[in-house]
Amino acid sequence: MSLADTNYLMDITTRPDLIFKKGEGSWLEDQHGKRYLDMLQGWAVNCLGHNPQPIIEALTTQSHLLINPSPAFYNQPMIDLAKRLCSASCFDQVFFANSGAEANEGAIKLARKWGQKHRQGAYKIISFEHAFHGRTLATMSLSGKAGWDKLFAPQVDGFPKAKYNDIDSVKALIDEQTVAVMLEPVQGEGGVIPASREFMQQLRQLTEERGILLIVDEVQTGMGRCGSLFAYQLAEIEPDIMTLGKGIGGGVPLSALLAKTSVSVFDHGDQGGTYNGNPLMTAVGVAVFDTLMADGFMDGVRERAQQLSEGLLKLSDKWGFKGERGEGLLRSLVLDGEYAPAIVEQARNRSPEGLLLNAPRPNLLRFMPALNISKEDLDFCLVCLDELIAQVRGA
Ligand SMILES: *Cc1c(COP(=O)(O)O)cnc(C)c1O
Numbered sequence: 001m002s003l004a005d006t007n008y009l010m011d012i013t014t015r016p017d018l019i020f021k022k023g024e025g026s027w028l029e030d031q032h033g034k035r036y037l038d039m040l041q042g043w044a045v046n047c048l049g050h051n052p053q054p055i056i057e058a059l060t061t062q063s064h065l066l067i068n069p070s071p072a073f074y075n076q077p078m079i080d081l082a083k084r085l086c087s088a089s090c091f092d093q094v095f096f097a098n099s100g101a102e103a104n105e106g107a108i109k110l111a112r113k114w115g116q117k118h119r120q121g122a123y124k125i126i127s128f129e130h131a132f133h134g135r136t137l138a139t140m141s142l143s144g145k146a147g148w149d150k151l152f153a154p155q156v157d158g159f160p161k162a163k164y165n166d167i168d169s170v171k172a173l174i175d176e177q178t179v180a181v182m183l184e185p186v187q188g189e190g191g192v193i194p195a196s197r198e199f200m201q202q203l204r205q206l207t208e209e210r211g212i213l214l215i216v217d218e219v220q221t222g223m224g225r226c227g228s229l230f231a232y233q234l235a236e237i238e239p240d241i242m243t244l245g246k247g248i249g250g251g252v253p254l255s256a257l258l259a260k261t262s263v264s265v266f267d268h269g270d271q272g273g274t275y276n277g278n279p280l281m282t283a284v285g286v287a288v289f290d291t292l293m294a295d296g297f298m299d300g301v302r303e304r305a306q307q308l309s310e311g312l313l314k315l316s317d318k319w320g321f322k323g324e325r326g327e328g329l330l331r332s333l334v335l336d337g338e339y340a341p342a343i344v345e346q347a348r349n350r351s352p353e354g355l356l357l358n359a360p361r362p363n364l365l366r367f368m369p370a371l372n373i374s375k376e377d378l379d380f381c382l383v384c385l386d387e388l389i390a391q392v393r394g395a
Pocket of ligand 1 (some may be wrong): 099188221
């Protein structure tokens, strides 16, 4: 295996000189046979770890039956998955897409459509500073990432930004043109910042009073990641629209837009897409869903989440850091300086086994392991972290 031919790929990000060859559960193996404990899992995507049996079986079985009859026809897995998602949530109807950004584009379109039908053409969607909703033009405009307002200007219009966990900043932005408020229940890319339960409840009450929609982007937080099947359930509220991505496919391209009946207002021709609801991916979605819902699975997620939370807190206390935060198995450790990228690098270079981590901010380490990571692997991660902190930060 050679790195020379990487020049054929557009140079869109800094990548280490590694070519990953295979994966199993929480572990990845590179071109030299070195193994890495993976706390990224394709960016919170592989909820069942690498190459899990239920996905292998779903892909094998479905690929022998039917791969794509076209979105103009029904297929059984798309119906089965839609029914499962609706029966496990407060939503009534589903549209399947291929990526989180595409599901969010659908949410924007659906809210605007509802505004045209029910709110005299109101179209603005209030989103939040530091929010991340994807990389299409509209979802970049909806995002609140610093600098993104200038990148690829002009932006798509109609996405005023409020302050996260600050209900007054939302109130101040609502006008006749406002059709919805949209947020991540935990800001993932923004640095693993949970919305407080109180804030989620205030948002639900405010949007109801003003007759506008509440949309949750659960692309990162949904499908068990936060210790309940969906993160909105932790706040005991019911949003009007939800998007799912990442974990819903366990590693394959699949996403979903869900809505309550009263908001599910697309007319024929408004929404579509060549691959929407294709049976190969939705069959995987069914296999992932059934695994998450199996007896004891979510209990295991909550146990590992507690282990990770306590372990990180212990490290924080030992090293005098600023604590840990998150929900379920989406967590972060807040360091006392801007050396998180150095730890990420050192962790990857560690031998004999490497450790794959992420630093969404220079003082922050993020953890998004497989939901079925073993107790032993999680302990190994925590022991490695302690070593790495000692090396990089020094005693
Ligand atoms: C990753 C992510 C997206 C974008 O998903 P893609 O599949 O990369 O398009 C959108 N919203 C949130 C909250 C995400 O974490």
